[in-house]
Amino acid sequence: MNKFYEIFRDLKQKIDQKEYPAGSLLPSELNLAQMYNVSRETIRKALNLLLESGYIQKQQGKGSIVLDIQRLQFPVSGLTSFKELQEGQQIDSQTIVIKNKTEKIPRYLAEQFHLPEDTDVVSLVRLRKISGEVIILDKDYLLHDIVDSVPTEAAEVSLYGYLEKECKLTIAYAKKEFVVEPITQEDQKYMNLKNDTHVVVVKSEVYLEDTRLFQYTESRHRLDRFKFVEFARRKHTLL
Amino acid sequence: MNKFYEIFRDLKQKIDQKEYPAGSLLPSELNLAQMYNVSRETIRKALNLLLESGYIQKQQGKGSIVLDIQRLQFPVSGLTSFKELQEGQQIDSQTIVIKNKTEKIPRYLAEQFHLPEDTDVVSLVRLRKISGEVIILDKDYLLHDIVDSVPTEAAEVSLYGYLEKECKLTIAYAKKEFVVEPITQEDQKYMNLKNDTHVVVVKSEVYLEDTRLFQYTESRHRLDRFKFVEFARRKHTLL
DNA sequence: CAGCATTTGTACGTATGTATT
């Protein structure tokens, strides 16, 4: 693997283990370069990864301050699958696949993405149980051109794992939209909704490395269990 | 200003104006370096900014593909103030300050951040009207140690503008949390809530460059008008 | 399928500017 990535991992681990405690300064870039026997630029790339993931804050003339990531224990936003989320949090969870078949794309999606009405998609519906309750209903549409089919086993365990490892697809980026919508009959039928009238819906358009659209997902969450956390940096100059 | 930032702005503008249309390739890094008369690394830094803001997708061996940012017209997540949001979208909006005074920190915040109970904060409550309706209720707490007071005028126009320009504070990063909560009497009193029983709450902890906590905000949104969009990149290797 | 040119990714080295202490 890359040098800068290895160094990033090593530093991250040392921060997690409080070898570099929160509030302290990392060794200077020059020192780190000597310690790891690499050039300063390689160190800077590693530090940038730490910066983006909320591990450190850099200050010109001073150094790299270790942040208190304890209280920031979460999927620093980005594109993370349910499975990967669980792994980070050790919650008892379960996935139930209640639909897995190839069919024509729903009309509203064909329109939204300017696709032919007879486009084939692999349509998945999955329930996510946490502590025995159905908290999330996931509806996935995968373009059949790109993914032939999905073994139900894979959909239960890790869809992204299957797509990336087995199908050799490289997922690159996504546009995500968070809204609140009234519940549907389907929500009512499958989720443990109590008296809720609404669910939080996360709509994702997922794209491959070559910029082809490949997946559309609606992740429907019970209101009282929904939480999304992100670490954001201010971009003073960007706009 | 920086060269790489100027080049970023220039390229962004050219993409917006379709001089480099969506789906096309940018000139190669070497070509761009010659065009702008800078080194390749400077170009790469500019391209990285474009990458992070969702303007392009890079592919090794191929080039930088311009993305269809039209459909991604939004505040690419991050730390953006209400005022800045509006400016990007040209919506008729109005801010009404209904509270602006220095007082003791609320107990739950003192506990959450391990601050003394007698900590002073500037407490702001603001209503955000869009098209005549109160859609958002913002509750801000600014540490009095850092900000002495806020002119109501500034709280109406642009709090961040005031803090950054007048107070010379550098806002660096924030932890944001999105949840849905039952409405309070305060929500009921000030917002146009119809029959809603819940609001979307965005809780932000905002930190300065020197990592000092400086602001805590709860932004309470009417369900039916809440929308949050983000552009996310998959980090295959990061965890 | 092999080979080649093109393009991006990684890494190193050096020099200079700017902020902090």
Next chain:
DNA sequence: CAATACATACGTACAAATGCT
């Protein structure tokens, strides 16, 4: 003012992926 540390910029070399011949 001096030393230290991060930021920017240029240049070079080689590796890896892509696309074309």
